[in-house]
Amino acid sequence: MGKLRRQTVLLLVILFTLGSVALSTQAGGSVQNVILLIGDGMGFNHITAARISMEDGAYAKLNLDTMPYTGFSITFSSDNLATDSAAAATALATGYRTENGRLATLPDGTAVQSIMLKAKERGLSTGIVTTASLTDATPAAFLVNADSRTFERTIAEGILNSQTDVLLGGGADAFGINPFTREPKARAILHQALADGYVYVQDREGLLGVEITPDLKLIGLFMGGNMSFELTRFSIEPTIAEMTARALDVVGQNPEGFFLMVEGASIDKTSHSQSTAEMIGDLLAFDQAVGLALDYAKAHPGTLVVVTADHETGGFGVTSGVPSGEVVNYGWLSTGHTAAMVPIYAFGPGAEQFTGTLDITEIGVRIAQLMGITDFPAVLEKGQNEE
Numbered sequence: 001m002g003k004l005r006r007q008t009v010l011l012l013v014i015l016f017t018l019g020s021v022a023l024s025t026q027a028g029g030s031v032q033n034v035i036l037l038i039g040d041g042m043g044f045n046h047i048t049a050a051r052i053s054m055e056d057g058a059y060a061k062l063n064l065d066t067m068p069y070t071g072f073s074i075t076f077s078s079d080n081l082a083t084d085s086a087a088a089a090t091a092l093a094t095g096y097r098t099e100n101g102r103l104a105t106l107p108d109g110t111a112v113q114s115i116m117l118k119a120k121e122r123g124l125s126t127g128i129v130t131t132a133s134l135t136d137a138t139p140a141a142f143l144v145n146a147d148s149r150t151f152e153r154t155i156a157e158g159i160l161n162s163q164t165d166v167l168l169g170g171g172a173d174a175f176g177i178n179p180f181t182r183e184p185k186a187r188a189i190l191h192q193a194l195a196d197g198y199v200y201v202q203d204r205e206g207l208l209g210v211e212i213t214p215d216l217k218l219i220g221l222f223m224g225g226n227m228s229f230e231l232t233r234f235s236i237e238p239t240i241a242e243m244t245a246r247a248l249d250v251v252g253q254n255p256e257g258f259f260l261m262v263e264g265a266s267i268d269k270t271s272h273s274q275s276t277a278e279m280i281g282d283l284l285a286f287d288q289a290v291g292l293a294l295d296y297a298k299a300h301p302g303t304l305v306v307v308t309a310d311h312e313t314g315g316f317g318v319t320s321g322v323p324s325g326e327v328v329n330y331g332w333l334s335t336g337h338t339a340a341m342v343p344i345y346a347f348g349p350g351a352e353q354f355t356g357t358l359d360i361t362e363i364g365v366r367i368a369q370l371m372g373i374t375d376f377p378a379v380l381e382k383g384q385n386e387e
């Protein structure tokens with residue numbers, strides 16, 4: 001009896017230990033899914049102007065305004081107070097500060113690993129949604145290493161090689177799509193992806209109708225280059241919220257979890273041209289995607305939503321007006337990026353980690369910690385990811 005009892009105790013100890021190990025491996029595990037939304041160029045006044053444009057004027061609430069934890073991000077790059085989107089996306093994706101123009105590479109050319117590819121290595125599903133070309137700097141820094149954001153063909157190949165589960169945005173030209181037939185040209189690099197099992201959709205209808213099957217890999221290319229601004233969007237182009245919803249349908253199937261990055265790229269592009277109405281249109285469209293991400297996170301505990309910007313564009317300001325929004329005056333300081341701090345918003349497990357004033361490189365590092373990824377940031381072997 002005594003022996004049996006000792007064995008039982010021993011067995012219980014073993015089971016308990018195993019249980020603890022299982023808990024702790026899962027335990028970075030407070031966060032299973034990550035939705036990172038980047039409003040490119042989105043400063044505080046851009047958000048203010050979009051809020052005032054709503055029916056209740058300055059009294060209105062954006063989806064962003066409902067997020068419980070907020071902070072500031074300092075965005076400068078290693079060679080410029082005003083970062084570009086490549087260096088800023090590198091900071092967000094890899095946790096390293098670099099020079100303007102570089103994609104997930106350090107100033108000496110060393111390649112560094114993105115949190116999205118790290119998540120992929122660990123068996124999570126991954127996805128990119130953008131209103132820019134998929135080869136544009138922000139999405140590219142999450143998937144490829146390049147010394148320059150201008151190497152579009154190499155970037156497009158790198159994006160396909162990453163085996164990302166969902167890729168939705170513009171940039172059909174770079175993947176070899178015929179602009180008239182919307183089908184891949186004879187020597188399009190997309191053919192390899194199709195051979196690898198990707199499903200290609202070319203318009204809004206195709207995206208909304210695509211059958212979501214287990215292990216689906218989906219690529220949607222809705223414009224030759226960047227997608228249209230929301231105010232002048234063609235009916236064949238999905239909204240950023242529609243793309244986000246479909247991306248969640250795909251990556252949400254993985255019981256291991258997912259990492260999805262959603263970029264509202266046209267907030268920046270409309271700000272370069274100081275097109276206030278168009279900028280507001282794209283910010284409101286981006287806010288719809290934020291609302292959708294928050295709904296998903298409320299229905300799926302374990303989902304962390306982080307919203308931030310890569311930098312401010314335009315030195316934009318709401319200068320005067322009335323709270324109803326009937327009269328609002330704006331000013332622009334610049335046609336480029338500025339060094340202004342930008343907001344961080346967070347919802348979900350670990351959201352309180354995104355308060356205070358953070359360096360832009362700290363955001364991805366904190367997300368990684370919450371996911372239980374300890375070997376991040378990480379330098380890759382020099383040249384490891386080069387073709």
Ligand SMILES: [Zn+2]
Pocket residue numbers: 041085268269272313337
């Ligand atoms: Zn820009």
